[in-house]
Amino acid sequence: MAARVILSMYTEEKIGDTSPSSGLLDALERPQKIHRVVQEAILLAGGAVAILLQVADPGVARGVDDHSNFAYRPLDRLRTTMTYVYCVTFGTRDEKKAVIEMVHRAHAPVNGPGYSADDPKLQLWVAATLYAVGIELYQEMFGVFEDADAEAIYREYSVLALSLRVTPDMWPPNQKEFWKYWDNQIATMDVTDNAKSVAKDLLRNKEAPLQIRLVLPLVRLTAAQMLPDRLRQAYGLKSSKIRRASYRLLMGFTKATYPCLPKTIRTYPMKYYMRDMRRRLESTA
Template sequence: MSTEARLPAVAPLGPDSVAWRVVGDRRLLLGAGTALLLQVAHPVVGAGVHDHSNYTEDPWGRLDRTIDSLLCQVFGGREATVEAERLRELHKAIKGVDHHGERYHALNPEAYWWVHGSTFWTTVRMQEVFIHPLSHNEKCHFYAEWRRLGLLLGLREHHMPEDLEGFDAYFDDVVANRLEDNHTVRELLHSITMRDTPPPPWWFLPEALWRPVRPAGGNVLTLCAIGLLPQPLRDRLSLKWTDKDERRLRRLGAAMKVAGNRVPERLRLYPKAYRTKRG
């Protein structure tokens, strides 16, 4: 059966979309830790990552593949359908029994949608702190586009809240009643500190030079990962967050906004986003 027959026909996102404007910016990388923490705090996602992912052995490769996949979904045109099918095939084998003794499957619509939906929430939060806040109207359009991508990924209309207001209520409910502290959350929090992380393979950076840089990078990633989380989840994970931390995050956000306005688009955007937008 062809890919087109397996997944619904969904028009690809184009240059008139909010997603094209916001997703390709490299500054969104600062929100990666938050997105991942939101995801693995879901018991199904946390169990699947713990049992089947190699992100602790290959953190840079895993990050690269995740970003490439997201960029393909947003900017890939017809390639987005192929990528959606690849993701579903990949997740078919991810199943097992979690630490509660419950069976899980990565294609469980509740968990599959949570991964997609929490990425939307994190992107909006990143825009607010590090780039430029979206207006209510822009967020409504962006959410509608994200639902279209959800359909492309194989979710159904009833799996996803109908509008932004419904999503906000859904998100708050999941944070309050579904997310948990677990082994994968703790592994990820350690990984974000970068204490054991090798230098990125695409940089010519010997270990001797990487060693003094690594703590600063870990501090920034940890500040962003914890600071961007919703407060109820920070409390549940017993993550310390002080007024001083909040001021540091705000200063970093202000610096990123200024820097982003001065960096040329070809450097500020990921190559796939830049090439696609340039046409």
Template sequence: MFGPGAQFHRFFNDPRWALAVVRATVLEAAHPQIGAALADNSSFVVHPWRRLRNTLVSLQRMFGADEHTRQREAARLNRLHERLSGTDARNQPYDAMDPEVRAWVVATLFESSVTMYRLSGEPLDQVTMELLYAEFQAFLAALGDQAGHLPPTLAEFWQYYDRMVAEELRNTEALNIILFKLFEHLPAPPLFAGLPTVWATGRALAGPVIGTVTVASLPEVFRRRAGLPEVPGAQTLMQSAYMAARLARALPDNWLRAENLVSLLQQSPDGDGPFTETLTALRARTKRAGALLRLITPVQAPVPAQQDGTAGTDTRRSAREFFTEVLDQTGDGHLDWPDLAAMARELCSRLDLDEPEETRLYDAFAAWWRELQTALDTDGDGRVSVEEYAAAAPSLAGPALIRVAEALFAATDADGDQFIDAEEYRLLFGRGFGRTVVDAEGRYSRGAFVRDFLSFMSGRQRSTPYDPLLSEA
């Protein structure tokens, strides 16, 4: 059911899979519980590329051939989902561990995979669909869910799917954010940092197209019930997009490998990855093209602030900038526990932590949130507004934030020698040592790490490694 010979691997690097995943995500967001969990806890609006990378890595681990890796990833996903529960704006409960909810997530991935073949003129035969369905059932079982939450046979699955679409799905807040906000305001990935005009121009063209194609691909009964717009020519545009993605499979294999594409998008302007020299030259040419675009188009985009703490004359940012760029991970305009939980979740994912290190880091962030709430929540609404944060003292390096820094250092220092070596540093920051962070022996000490972390998180100091760690899209 898993490994390179599985049906899943037929489309993992298929260009159509990108369209299918977007479609599946919209169908997930239309489920009331999933939509509420996304709206309250997810950072996908502000950090979509980070979310894409983490999802890709998780799927590779779950559908790979290594059983130990699969069990470890399943345990990690279950711990993540256990932390996602609460009540929505209508005081209705949601729980990411609800087996029916988890079954729907898997159902949308399977159905959207089948649909991507059908819409591109290459429908799957019955035997292949049954094999693929068995793999997704095995995926759900690997997470520890008992049989029965997905129907046992493919014929029964389609009845279940039609009933869910007709009776359970809603036009949720999360669905509207994805369709009508995310695509049209998609932040630039690290690769395009410093090229705002080029990115804004491409997004202005591609964003509405992606949204229109996605809506057109949804089941008609749901589109009508949810009141989604019917754009003239949308069906033709959708079929053309899927057909074009099918034809793109003729490109060289290395161009289509999902992990290669995501890694390329994650290359930052000042990074030190394998494509650095090529990307530097390409970026220089693209900047010249961007200058031309500014002359011939009305697109206006803000010039990004200096990202390198060692360059420029102003290496600090205002409290409002820091609040928006770093603290407000969910993009809802307020600071509360889901924002700090998103930070902890990203750090745990980067370091690939197991228990109990993962819980220690979450607990440290939870203690910091309680400290922030006590110090800054002046109106008692349970969250911190940008005004409340901006009115606080410039430096908020309290005991809880120091414990966060120490917990993060301990999690990064995998061998426990009280220093972060080059390999451990790259695992956390995705880059090599900077000239100013290492001691005479080429190590990053606990004291230096804690000092730099506090300088970044409380003093709003710009930092080449720390900015991408918590603020990259």
């Protein structure tokens, strides 16, 4: 189905209205190929990279730094993001409606001088990072998509943006246009003190549980190698021949082993977060 046909299924929502339109919910029932990507646990390995890319936008950085607390609740943003991503792609119509309304309510108070969590441009960038990081990791593990599948998955990823105030005309119509948008964003991003504060809490979190602190060296290594050079340098992350070789070794080992894991293991995080979401929805019913 052509990109514009899919996008035209969505109707715009007014800022301040937490209830998603029926047109949006109709369209959210249609994605199929995106399941193939989103269900894979390997995408969680790019969580830190996606966050660092997101907060490279000064508006996102101010909102996260002013209204989140990575130091004391490092797993909250991961839980919120993955619940949203998994629900929008795998949930029932009622579950999607409930989660979208929940996200809109959570975003409503997140605003201040120069930023608002309901700003469609900021939401577009957040969704773009989820697509770019997710597709890179998936193809690293399983190989590059055929052109038709690549475009279909790209079109379906638009649901992550369009359920967050982004209007259909804002999501680039094809991959070529998306990467033009992406390159322009990377070239013009400004890593502010707010972004560096978030990065410190994310990558060097002394308040995190021990099991998280133990894997932070790998998180820093992955983030440094996956980020574009300009942003890596702005965040003060180091790269060297030894670090690059270590990253290639890590990715080579992961690529050789991860696809061989049983699907039940590779999809466990998706099932876990979906169960968690359903428990929370039941408790508020």
